[in-house]
Amino acid sequence: MTLQALLGIELPIIQAPMAGVQGSALAIAVCNAGGLGSLPCAMLGPDALRQELEALRAGTARPFNVNFFCHAQPAPSAEREAAWRAALQPFFNEFGLDAAAVAAGPARLPFGPEAAAVLAEFEPAVVSFHFGLPSPELLACVRRWGGKVLSSATTVDEARWLEAQGVDAIIAQGLEAGGHRGMFLTDDLQTQMGTFALVPQIVKAVNVPVVAAGGIADAAGVAAALALGAAGVQVGTAYLLCPEATTSALHRAALKSAAARVTALTNLYTGRPARGIVNRLMRQLGPMRAGAPAFPLAASAVAPLRAAAEKRGSDGFSPLWAGQNVAGCAEVAAAVLTRSLMAELSATPAPDGEPR
Amino acid sequence: MTLQALLGIELPIIQAPMAGVQGSALAIAVCNAGGLGSLPCAMLGPDALRQELEALRAGTARPFNVNFFCHAQPAPSAEREAAWRAALQPFFNEFGLDAAAVAAGPARLPFGPEAAAVLAEFEPAVVSFHFGLPSPELLACVRRWGGKVLSSATTVDEARWLEAQGVDAIIAQGLEAGGHRGMFLTDDLQTQMGTFALVPQIVKAVNVPVVAAGGIADAAGVAAALALGAAGVQVGTAYLLCPEATTSALHRAALKSAAARVTALTNLYTGRPARGIVNRLMRQLGPMRAGAPAFPLAASAVAPLRAAAEKRGSDGFSPLWAGQNVAGCAEVAAAVLTRSLMAELSATPAPDGEPR
Numbered sequence: 001m002t003l004q005a006l007l008g009i010e011l012p013i014i015q016a017p018m019a020g021v022q023g024s025a026l027a028i029a030v031c032n033a034g035g036l037g038s039l040p041c042a043m044l045g046p047d048a049l050r051q052e053l054e055a056l057r058a059g060t061a062r063p064f065n066v067n068f069f070c071h072a073q074p075a076p077s078a079e080r081e082a083a084w085r086a087a088l089q090p091f092f093n094e095f096g097l098d099a100a101a102v103a104a105g106p107a108r109l110p111f112g113p114e115a116a117a118v119l120a121e122f123e124p125a126v127v128s129f130h131f132g133l134p135s136p137e138l139l140a141c142v143r144r145w146g147g148k149v150l151s152s153a154t155t156v157d158e159a160r161w162l163e164a165q166g167v168d169a170i171i172a173q174g175l176e177a178g179g180h181r182g183m184f185l186t187d188d189l190q191t192q193m194g195t196f197a198l199v200p201q202i203v204k205a206v207n208v209p210v211v212a213a214g215g216i217a218d219a220a221g222v223a224a225a226l227a228l229g230a231a232g233v234q235v236g237t238a239y240l241l242c243p244e245a246t247t248s249a250l251h252r253a254a255l256k257s258a259a260a261r262v263t264a265l266t267n268l269y270t271g272r273p274a275r276g277i278v279n280r281l282m283r284q285l286g287p288m289r290a291g292a293p294a295f296p297l298a299a300s301a302v303a304p305l306r307a308a309a310e311k312r313g314s315d316g317f318s319p320l321w322a323g324q325n326v327a328g329c330a331e332v333a334a335a336v337l338t339r340s341l342m343a344e345l346s347a348t349p350a351p352d353g354e355p356r
Numbered sequence: 357m358t359l360q361a362l363l364g365i366e367l368p369i370i371q372a373p374m375a376g377v378q379g380s381a382l383a384i385a386v387c388n389a390g391g392l393g394s395l396p397c398a399m400l401g402p403d404a405l406r407q408e409l410e411a412l413r414a415g416t417a418r419p420f421n422v423n424f425f426c427h428a429q430p431a432p433s434a435e436r437e438a439a440w441r442a443a444l445q446p447f448f449n450e451f452g453l454d455a456a457a458v459a460a461g462p463a464r465l466p467f468g469p470e471a472a473a474v475l476a477e478f479e480p481a482v483v484s485f486h487f488g489l490p491s492p493e494l495l496a497c498v499r500r501w502g503g504k505v506l507s508s509a510t511t512v513d514e515a516r517w518l519e520a521q522g523v524d525a526i527i528a529q530g531l532e533a534g535g536h537r538g539m540f541l542t543d544d545l546q547t548q549m550g551t552f553a554l555v556p557q558i559v560k561a562v563n564v565p566v567v568a569a570g571g572i573a574d575a576a577g578v579a580a581a582l583a584l585g586a587a588g589v590q591v592g593t594a595y596l597l598c599p600e601a602t603t604s605a606l607h608r609a610a611l612k613s614a615a616a617r618v619t620a621l622t623n624l625y626t627g628r629p630a631r632g633i634v635n636r637l638m639r640q641l642g643p644m645r646a647g648a649p650a651f652p653l654a655a656s657a658v659a660p661l662r663a664a665a666e667k668r669g670s671d672g673f674s675p676l677w678a679g680q681n682v683a684g685c686a687e688v689a690a691a692v693l694t695r696s697l698m699a700e701l702s703a704t705p706a707p708d709g710e711p712r
Binding site for chain 2: 155156174175176188190191193194195196197198200201204214215216217218220221223224225227228229261262263264278287323324325327
């Protein structure tokens with residue numbers, strides 16, 4: 001079955017869910033253009049989630065995707081938190097902030113029964129997960145209304161595991177991708193492969209449709225991904241400058257600058273490796289720091305620094321999530337961008353005459 | 357101009373030069389199959405170089421490529437060498453070897469006047485370089501007989517620099533690639549991109565043909581690289597099991613094992629980051645070590661450990677160079693492999709009816 005038939009969409013294009021830089025508006029625009037728009041839900045409480053789902057339902061009659069994290073919540077470690085704050089203390093001093101006044105705690109919650117109950121009111125066609133899958137009980141909730149389940153694999157082993165759990169399609173997340181690595185069976189970054197290596201190996205290993213992600217920025221990239229055996233693509237970074245995204249002005253400026261050429265995986269902003277444009281915090285502490293609190297606890301202490309720096313017009317403490325290929329970023333409507341990703345394919349029918 | 361016309365070859369396929377695992381035999385087989393075979397010359401003295409060039413001339417009437425490193429030779433540092441030997445001392449003890457008895461010194465020499473003089477006797481059609489380019493005077497030697505000059509770029513900046521120096525084509529070496537990173541304007545690994553991100557950005561930045569390298573293992577990979585705008589591909593890892601390669605039995609076994617799924621960049625074997633299958637030395641010392649002697653000096657002290665371990669049947673101290681996609685490795689004649697890389701394209705004519 002094609003990805004389009006599986007998900008009820010016109011184009012084999014998924015707009016990557018990107019928490020913090022987009023909400024329902026971007027998803028709606030992509031859905032109405034024929035792709036699968038995605039709502040990132042990791043940072044939405046039940047009320048905000050319901051509001052966004054209502055907006056989606058009002059904005060499009062087409063299928064959409066809601067995306068959740070499904071990490072295990074870590075036990076907070078006072079020792080690790082203290083070491084983390086000590087590392088950040090010079091910055092707190094610089095901004096005249098009191099590190100002790102900052103409340104610790106998670107800003108990102110894993111998918112749970114409460115969110116599942118809200119979803120059940122809306123029965124979204126597609127639910128995607130990052131960092132593995134939730135419990136079988138929670139997955140069963142989604143299955144109850146016939147929701148298709150997607151998740152990300154960063155290794156062949158993860159793809160095989162997801163297939164064994166019955167996912168409907170697998171997103172092969174190459175190392176080029178912006179934002180959080182979806183890795184869940186390993187935390188060894190050496191296992192993480194570029195899209196060119198990962199996609200064909202996952203395609204060979206599983207029978208479900210594989211969606212290529214990481215470094216795909218334009219129609220040529222989509223064509224290349226399909227040539228590698230992908231059933232579709234997931235594109236995130238290219239949408240970051242669209243007017244429907246909520247990308248901050250500082251983040252937009254960084255994406256348009258030469259700085260965007262150098263990204264790195266960093267765990268400083270949340271505790272898990274995620275790709276973003278290298279900025280001051282990453283340079284000064286080193287992008288990967290073994291002592292950072294476990295995901296998502298690292299975020300709390302950085303938040304006030306980010307706020308203070310942004311007030312001064314500095315992006316030095318903001319997560320500037322971006323993939324390794326910002327060439328596709330354009331200040332155009334998301335519908336235009338979505339359609340442009342398929343431009344080459346519609347102009348070039350496959351040998352059998354069927355649209356690919 | 358197509359890559360084929362530029363280099364005088366039939367297929368847009370370059371067999372990647374791989375020092376230590378192949379000589380003229382593999383290059384000849386690829387040339388005679390219509391690709392561009394490559395002779396890695398970094399570890400050949402003038403006599404060995406002449407012998408191999410004679411073999412190539414006898415074995416094929418087609419154009420071939422000779423590949424050289426062009427690093428600056430570092431000043432040896434007694435302090436760094438001593439620290440390096442101290443780190444290796446436990447292994448010397450384990451194998452009953454005397455670290456003090458090991459001669460320090462380079463095993464890999466940069467392209468120089470002596471090699472240029474040997475080349476002039478043979479006038480190879482193509483000369484490719486790794487780690488930048490040699491001096492303008494040395495390049496002029498190659499130009500004198502009309503040799504085409506290629507070099508590798510790992511960033512957009514490096515590609516632009518190479519174009520400004522007048523190279524005839526640029527190899528865009530994605531992070532998936534096995535062996536040494538060709539990086540020369542930076543030693544910051546954060547700048548290194550996956551093939552999917554690197555190739556289109558370099559294609560956009562320069563006007564010379566771009567050859568995609570890294571993670572390309574089969575006909576689908578070749579088709580994908582061409583879709584990204586590459587004029588051709590460079591394939592290395594897939595050739596490692598061919599009978600014409602001199603890949604050691606231990607290296608072959610590792611490539612066929614599950615271990616090949618996890619590669620890493622390591623500077624332990626030479627002093628520069630190169631991708632290989634993770635093995636014991638890499639695990640025990642960490643694959644990247646700031647204190648390792650500068651390229652190529654790190655190699656000397658590891659050599660006796662490698663020899664002793666291999667005698668015991670262990671690959672734990674051998675550089676097991678490989679890219680992130682070993683799916684294309686097959687024990688087939690190099691000619692068969694070369695032809696198979698183009699299978700899909702010859703079966704699928706481009707829309708204008710011309711072979712791509």
